Amino acid sequence: MKLKQLSIFLENQTGNLSGPCKILSQNNINILTLSVADTEQFGIMRLIVADCDKAKTALEQAGYVVNVAEVVAIEVGDQPGSLGEVLAIIEKHNFNVEYMYAFSGDLKEKAILVFRFEDTDKAIKVLCDDGVNVIKAVELYN
């Protein structure tokens, strides 16, 4: 299933990461996972939260530029080789991964891989056909 991911534009400056976190905390929004990509000048903070719309509104009201993108979450066993297996399938189909990150949350012995593909729908179809466990948003938030 597709998952909504929030991205926030940040200037590459000391203390800039805490701003959005403060806003989310004030609005009682929990961050499931995040990753930060940075260049010399700016960074992009990518977040997965349970209530994406509420988070977006709160951040925009605080003056942040926010983008919502669809990513794919895949559940794998938390053991050596799991990521490799998924990547092999992706490569077999010649999909380009824009970026990815992983987290384990409170799932026992499982890890979640988050992928950003150019064509999300096509990627999901192919991965499901190949037996990869693409998980639904509800499973992730429960």
Added chain:
Amino acid sequence: MDNPGKICDFNPASATDYLPLDKLRQLQLFRLQNIVKRAYDNVEHFRNRLDERNITPDAIKSLEDIAKLPFTVKTDLRDTYPFGLFASPMQEIVRLHASSGTTGKPIVVAYTQEDMNVWTDAMVRTFACCGLHKGDVVQNAYGYGLFTGGLGAHYGAEKLGATVIPISGGNTERQIMVMKDFAVTAICATPSYFIHIIEKAEQMGIKMEQLPLRAGIFGAEPWTDGMRDYIEQAGKIKAYDIYGLSEITGPGVASVCQEQEGLHIFEDYFYPEIIDPESGQPLPDGQEGELVLTTLCKQAMPMIRYRTRDITTLMTEKCSCGRTIRRMKRIGRRSDDMFIIRGVNVFPSQIEEALLAVEGALPHYQIVLTRDSGLDNLEVQIEVTANVFSDKISTMEKLQRQIEKSIEHIINIRARVKLVAPNTIPRSQGKAKRLIDNRQL
């Protein structure tokens, strides 16, 4: 002096804009001869300048003879601070305004009651050009106070018969609340402040297309056609460009009409010339140069050949709106806004043009010049907007490169583009500061 006010009794708004050209030129010559005489008789500074050149007011036999007269420049107003250029005794002066004095003393301008009538009439004609009429609700977000914008627009809109909301600048959330609750149909503001209003409205969840606002009367800072298109599209209004300056009267010197092809100069009051800014020589209509204005009716403080530093072109073709008064092209730049980097002359408006050429128009920018071991660097800081923001670094870097290319294409200089967070570039409620020169020259 015999009542010089008489010559400037103002005609109904419609009539003067449509005068046959021979009548208009006759009127201008008559008024020019009178105003030169008035300045010579009453302003010592001006009289000395003519005496030095062995010229008397009788030298003005035709409109072309205006070129015999010396220019007035901003420093003349500073040097004679506060009242040195007044041609009326203080008891005749009913209003004083002053400019923001960014360097030292401000400049002071004065109006007699007759001058107030002329100014108001010029603003009525401005609003008429912008399609406003009795029944319009006008939110006047120009600053009230010493700045001429607020009160100038106020008197004109009121005289026009519109409902005026004298909200002045600032407190953007209240501006939006008033705009919505009072069913405002037209707003007067600087273009950069109106963009700020649009953004704020968006944040407040108010859709511009749901407001009855249909016209924006924008002036007081240079802007481009691209910026106008952006405002019209994002603000769901028609954006009208008006022009004026305190030294001449304030707003009301010129305005676009419904055709939006250049600004009609109310030249029965404000006589325009275009000169070469380097040599000071007059240029024929149709050639680009610096706008020089002479107030043909100003009693309290006549301005003879005032150098505006604004760069434009006079258009002589008759406008399809039917007005006979000449038009000038939108003021995109000022001769003193220009900066020189690595030997190349650059105007901030060229940078704006380059930004607007890139998809997803980014309206807030600032140019920062620095000097590093003898080499000048041009950095353009641009605020990221939701339209262009992507979660992919590659997309954002591509945008940066596109803008850099677009700038280089226009000015032939490589600029470093820096994407910055929203609301980090300072916006004044009045004029946008586009250029920061940190070079120690």
